[in-house]
Each structure stands twice: as structure tokens, then as C-alpha cells.
Amino acid sequence: MDWKEIESLGPFHWRIARQVNRSMKSDGEVFGSESILRSALADQSLQQVINVASLPGLVGSSLAMPDIHYGYGFCIGGVAAFPAEGGIVLPGGVGYDINCGVRLAATSIPVAEAERAVESLGYAILKRIPTGLTDRGHFALKKKEFQKILSRGAAEIVASFGGCEDDLERIESRGSLAFSDPGVVSDKAMERGLSQVGSLGSGNHFIEIQAVEEIYDQVAAARFGLQRGMTAIMIHTGSRGFGHQVATDYIELFRKRNLAQISLADPQLVYAAIDSSEGRRYLQAMNAAANFAWANRHLIQEEVVRIFETILRQGREGMGFRLVYDQAHNIAKFENHIRNGKKVNLLVHRKGATRAFPAGHPELPAVYRDVGQPVLLPGSMGTWSYVLKGTDAAMALSFGSSAHGAGRRMSRHQAIKFASGMDVRERLKAKRIHVFSLSGKGLKEEIPEAYKEIDEVVETTVGSGISSKVARLVPLAVIKG
Amino acid sequence: MKNFETFSTTADVGIRVWGMDCGELCRNALAAFNELVFGKRKKAKLTFHFHPFEYMGDSTENVLVNFLLEVLFLTFEKRHWVLDCKINQSGDRSIDTQLFYTDWPSDPLLEIKSITYHNLLVRDDNGRKKLEVVLDI
Numbered sequence: 104m105d106w107k108e109i110e111s112l113g114p115f116h117w118r119i120a121r122q123v124n125r126s127m128k129s130d131g132e133v134f135g136s137e138s139i140l141r142s143a144l145a146d147q148s149l150q151q152v153i154n155v156a157s158l159p160g161l162v163g164s165s166l167a168m169p170d171i172h173y174g175y176g177f178c179i180g181g182v183a184a185f186p187a188e189g190g191i192v193l194p195g196g197v198g199y200d201i202n203c204g205v206r207l208a209a210t211s212i213p214v215a216e217a218e219r220a221v222e223s224l225g226y227a228i229l230k231r232i233p234t235g236l237t238d239r240g241h242f243a244l245k246k247k248e249f250q251k252i253l254s255r256g257a258a259e260i261v262a263s264f265g266g267c268e269d270d271l272e273r274i275e276s277r278g279s280l281a282f283s284d285p286g287v288v289s290d291k292a293m294e295r296g297l298s299q300v301g302s303l304g305s306g307n308h309f310i311e312i313q314a315v316e317e318i319y320d321q322v323a324a325a326r327f328g329l330q331r332g333m334t335a336i337m338i339h340t341g342s343r344g345f346g347h348q349v350a351t352d353y354i355e356l357f358r359k360r361n362l363a364q365i366s367l368a369d370p371q372l373v374y375a376a377i378d379s380s381e382g383r384r385y386l387q388a389m390n391a392a393a394n395f396a397w398a399n400r401h402l403i404q405e406e407v408v409r410i411f412e413t414i415l416r417q418g419r420e421g422m423g424f425r426l427v428y429d430q431a432h433n434i435a436k437f438e439n440h441i442r443n444g445k446k447v448n449l450l451v452h453r454k455g456a457t458r459a460f461p462a463g464h465p466e467l468p469a470v471y472r473d474v475g476q477p478v479l480l481p482g483s484m485g486t487w488s489y490v491l492k493g494t495d496a497a498m499a500l501s502f503g504s505s506a507h508g509a510g511r512r513m514s515r516h517q518a519i520k521f522a523s524g525m526d527v528r529e530r531l532k533a534k535r536i537h538v539f540s541l542s543g544k545g546l547k548e549e550i551p552e553a554y555k556e557i558d559e560v561v562e563t564t565v566g567s568g569i570s571s572k573v574a575r576l577v578p579l580a581v582i583k584g
Numbered sequence: 585m586k587n588f589e590t591f592s593t594t595a596d597v598g599i600r601v602w603g604m605d606c607g608e609l610c611r612n613a614l615a616a617f618n619e620l621v622f623g624k625r626k627k628a629k630l631t632f633h634f635h636p637f638e639y640m641g642d643s644t645e646n647v648l649v650n651f652l653l654e655v656l657f658l659t660f661e662k663r664h665w666v667l668d669c670k671i672n673q674s675g676d677r678s679i680d681t682q683l684f685y686t687d688w689p690s691d692p693l694l695e696i697k698s699i700t701y702h703n704l705l706v707r708d709d710n711g712r713k714k715l716e717v718v719l720d721i
Contacts, residue, residue, distance in 0.1 A: 146594055172594050172595065173593055173594045173595065174595065175596070175700045175701075175702030175703075175718050175720070176700075176701075176702055179595060199697060199698050199700075199720045200697070291657060291661075294661060295657075295661055304695075305695050306695070306721060344660070344661070344697065347697040347698045347720065348698075350698065351653060351698045351699070354701065355649075355650075358642075358646070358701070359642070369701075369702060369703055370645075370701040370702075370703075370704055371700055371701045371702040371703075371704075373701070511594050511595050512594070513594070514592035514593060514594055514595075514597075515592060515597065515721075516592035516597070517592065544693065
């Protein structure tokens, strides 16, 4: 496609009209600055927006958030909604790492105090939490215990391991989606998942000790428990091998069952009817993987709390540990939206995109209902992360969706080449950011330059109206797989 | 003549393989997979075990994806190094093979989490079949 085929709807909002490509059944819409759009055009992710716009039954437009980049089938940063009745579900619109997501916990530990202990805290987290390619979870679970996690998500961790009941309120969907049939999950998925509960994984997954550096919205920040000059913990991970196996199994099943009926621009976009047997089974299995991921992040948080308690010699309450929010950015959810003045129930797919519900939305935790949903946007390991909040404009323009992070700019190979001869740890230490990782290669793949400027993504997200700024956080320590 | 090469996308990696038939594509894909996971290695004389793998699919692409998924599972879940394979029989939509494996030669350099169908299509390239497979990492 050509730049001339992209129509500006505003400084940060663009349209690819359905007339651009014969296969399109709906428009494509992208939120982003001109430079973000130009890079999306160059890396073919706009073609992926077009491919999704060609799917049957799409409600509204095929959408992409400001952190758009090339994925497989569906672009990363993509959002697509289908009718709950008569619509389709596509595993490619969720991604392999089902419920990959971000969690932020606030504390009342002054940054200076955390900085004094940052080496001990970082090493202890790296030692305690399984990270990287080879480390498996510490928890040898029996199959029945694992099935409880798949059914109950984060609530099972609070019940059997520890943590605060109050935290569950501040997890999207209370950290648990309906799952009742273990028969929809393959033995391979069970085997991959059993050994990985409580592990971080590799790639772009991380745990960060952060400082709350700037507050933009005093009311929302206070409600979220964020205070300038205090320490926070951010965790980014997902459903590990379990989610990947679920996605793999169902993409394979959907292909087999629908082979004759489906002609797709990209075979990765294979789909099934929501109300078909395979569609229903996928949604059940996806929910199980989502529950795994919420349990995983909750367990990692609880391990981090214990490390802080030991090293800082203070109790959880004394340190003011409190979950701000935990959100999924790879998931499909049934949601009510208003379309042409009517309430409709949709299955909204978000792949590398987050919910951004506004104040007053009934699905928000009671404590946040008058301010809006926290939207967590992690930056690269050398830059800021942001807390935004959902807006009414997001509900009107993007099915209540927003960006999920900085988004990669360089391939891993390019990043390693760029970082050749670079001491990534020392470079970040000069910025008072301590990095803890068992993999030098992994660190080079994740250098800050490999990602888009988070500030540009945030300014674009805010400029387009789909979220507003609440706070900015800066990393003190980064623990990576 | 090249049998395989690796490439990068913005977020993931992939392998490009060539072969005369489905069996050769699978064997070359295994070599490419190993190069990504364990780096370039000489095949040493090692004690190894056999793992039979038989698959009847709907296309060459489908067979290759499922062959690589089996290798992925043996590599990352069972922690085996699948050194090579012997193709007993292969057609456009089927394969019957023995996978030879031993212990990991080292920790993996890269974790591959799944094999995708993204833009996957067999193409003709000067009389040989050519496939590009994007791997989820």
C-alpha cells in the first residue's frame, strides 16, 4: 500500500478506507503520529491491519494502537471486535502468550531507602524468581493443584500461598475467568504449564523496581496509591509455555475443522465461529491460560514482597505494599459496547493492546470507578514507564482500548548488532539503573534503542484521547530473563 | 547450494528452508532450528536415542509445522537436543521419521515457544521447494 491511501482523521488518528483493498470488508484505523504511521507502513504492519479488516463480521474498524508493530497474522497493537452472537474468534487475535500482561504494585518505601538496598534486592529477586530460558518454577504442583490454578487464577494463589484478598479487586476480571472443563486443554499444555508456575520467562519479560518520578493527575494517582518519591514494583510476564501450547493446539484444530471454508490473506488468521464447538472450547482454554497468567504474576509479586520483607526488615503493611492494577494485553473478552446508540455484546480481541475503561464503567473495581481504569505502559529498560487512565473517548473510538508499551523498533538481531561491544549493564548503571540478568545476549536484545520512544507512544496515546496521563515511573533495578 | 538460513522480523525470528521434498524440508528445518537454539555446532559422535514421529497432514506446510512443534516440545520440555532425523517415508502431506536425540549440548541461546503459520506457503525456487517459517520467541 501507499502513503497516499492513508487518510488523516486528526493529528493522531488515521484511516485506511475499505476501498483501498478489494478484500477489505471494513475500514482500518490507526492511532499514532505521522512517524509511527510511516514506520508501520514500512514494516508491513498496516497490511496486517488490512488483513484483519478483511475478516467476516468485524464490528467497526480494524484498529491499531500507537505501539503498532509487525506481528504474525494480527499486528501487535491490534484490536478487533466481533459480535458475541454469530461472530468469530481467532487465536491469532489474542497471540500465543495468552494474557501476557503487566502488574504494578505501589509501596510507601522512600526511593532513597530502596536505592540503598537495590543491589541486595535485585540479586535476591534474580536468585529467587526463576528467570530465563532454563529455569523452571520452584513449585512442584500436582495436576489437581494445577487445575485449581487454571480454574481460579489469582484467587487460588491468595488461598493457597498467601497475599491480600483486597488485591484481587484490583486485577482485571478479578484475576479469574470462567473455566470448568480441563478436557479442553491438551496433555502437552498441562505438561508445559506444570513446571512453570511462578516463573518469569525470557525475552521482554521483566521485574522492575521503580521510582514514582512525576505525577500528572493528583486525584487519580492518589486513588491508585502512587506517591511521588516512593517505590513501586512492575511485573511483565504471561502464561508461559502453557498459553503458547493452548494457542498452538487451537490454531491447529481451527485449521483442520475449517480448511475447506476459509480463504485467508494469512493462514495465521484462522478462525472459528464463537458458538461452534471448537470456538467454545478455545475460549475455555484461553480463559484457563489467562487464569494461569494472573496466578503467575500474583505468585511472583508475593515472592517479591517476601524478599522486600527480608531485606528491608519490614512487614508488608509497614512497607505499604498494595496492588495498583494488573491488566492483560493479549486476550479476547466479552464486553458491552454502544454502537449506533444500541448496547451490543462483542468479543473484543486485543493483541498487544490493553483495556482502557473510563470512570463509571461497571467492570471497574469499585475503588477506581470514579477515576477510571489504570492503564500501564512499560517503556524499555532504560526509560520511563507510565501510568495512564481510561477515557470516554477510548470507549467511543477504540472499544475502550489503549497502547500496551513502547513496541519494538529493531529486530533482536539488529539490536545485538547495534549493541556489539557495548556494556549494557554499565551503560544503564551510569543512569542509576541496575540490571540483573543471567543472559548477556538477552540484555543486548532488549537495549533501549530496540524500542520506540515511550514518550512518543504516550504523547500520541494521550493526544488521540484514548487515555490520559497519571504518573511517570523510572526504573531503579531491572531483573530480566 | 543453501539448505537453510535464518532471518529476523521486528519481534521474532524465522527460518528459510529449501528441499526437494517434504522430508528434506523437515530435515533442513531441523538443522536451522538447532542453529538458532544451540548455535553452529559440529555433530559429534554421541550416544543418542530414537524418537519416532509420524504425521499425516493436509499440506506440506502443515507437516512441517507439526514436525517442528514435535522438535520444539522435545527440546524445551524434555530438554533433548534433537541432532538429526532419518526420514523413513515422506509424501507431500505426510512424514514418517526417527528423530535422534541426546542431552542438551549447552543451555539454549534462544527459547522458541511456538511455530506459526504466518505467511507460510511452499514456493518453487529453481526446482526446489522453499518455505519461510516464522517462529514465536
